[in-house]
Amino acid sequence: MVREGCSSVLVTDFDGTLTQHDFYRLVLDELVPAGTPDYWSWYLAHKVTHFEALRLTFGSAPAGEAKLVDVARRLELQPGLDREVEALRNHGWDVVVASAGCGWYIERLLKEANVHVDVHANPGEIEDGRLMMRLPVDSPYFSQETGINKPQVVKDAIARFDRVAFAGDGLPDLAPALLVPAELRFARGLLAETLTERGEPFRRFGQWAEVARALCAL
Secondary structure: OOOOOOOEEEEEOOOOOOEOOOHHHHHHHHOOOOOOOOHHHHHHOOOOOHHHHHHHHHHOOOOOHHHHHHHHHOOOEOOOHHHHHHHHHHOOEEEEEEEEEEHHHHHHHHHHOOOOOEEEEEOEEEEOOEEEEOOOOOOOOEEOOOEEOHHHHHHHHHHHOOEEEEEEOOHHHHHHHOOOOHHHEEEOHHHHHHHHHHOOOOEEOOOHHHHHHHHHOO
8 A cells, every 4th residue: 555645665674674573483492392393494405385384383382472472572673663664654655565484473563562554464362272273365466485485575665666776684584675765775684785795785784774764864
């Protein structure tokens, strides 16, 4: 949805980008029982998709809703995010979240922070104390590999907005990041390392607020 007065859009990843930590990593480190298969290694060996690796990991942690909510709240969402988003909109920028993670915790955290943005993420709910993530088969951005096709989100934004920026931190963010101009490409973590190795220019950030303030200054 294009909001009134916004001719530009920032497409942003969530885990590790809008937050300091990654939900998958916290669940893996704190809640997954010993002896659980290493589903991420299965993904790296091309035995399962990126989506399946996350789905299997989340589903293997019978932690209960309260513990899962606690983990989500320890992701360290960008402080004052509602003010940063409002400032962006005042400068003509809308914000869209595109994530290969689960909407269950993303939407919860954004609601608690009083942030209202479009979110494209994998649906999920708590069943028998486990987070069960599902493929977003009804999404216009459906991907069998990651659930949400981030490059397609960016391509759609490019077709609709005058300017499109992208912010991310992981390997699934490489393809969408390369679709936008270097001056509107923001990276940290593994995405920043990969772009550096490839000789691709970008703008490095530590906290998401730096991205918002850089765009407001354009």
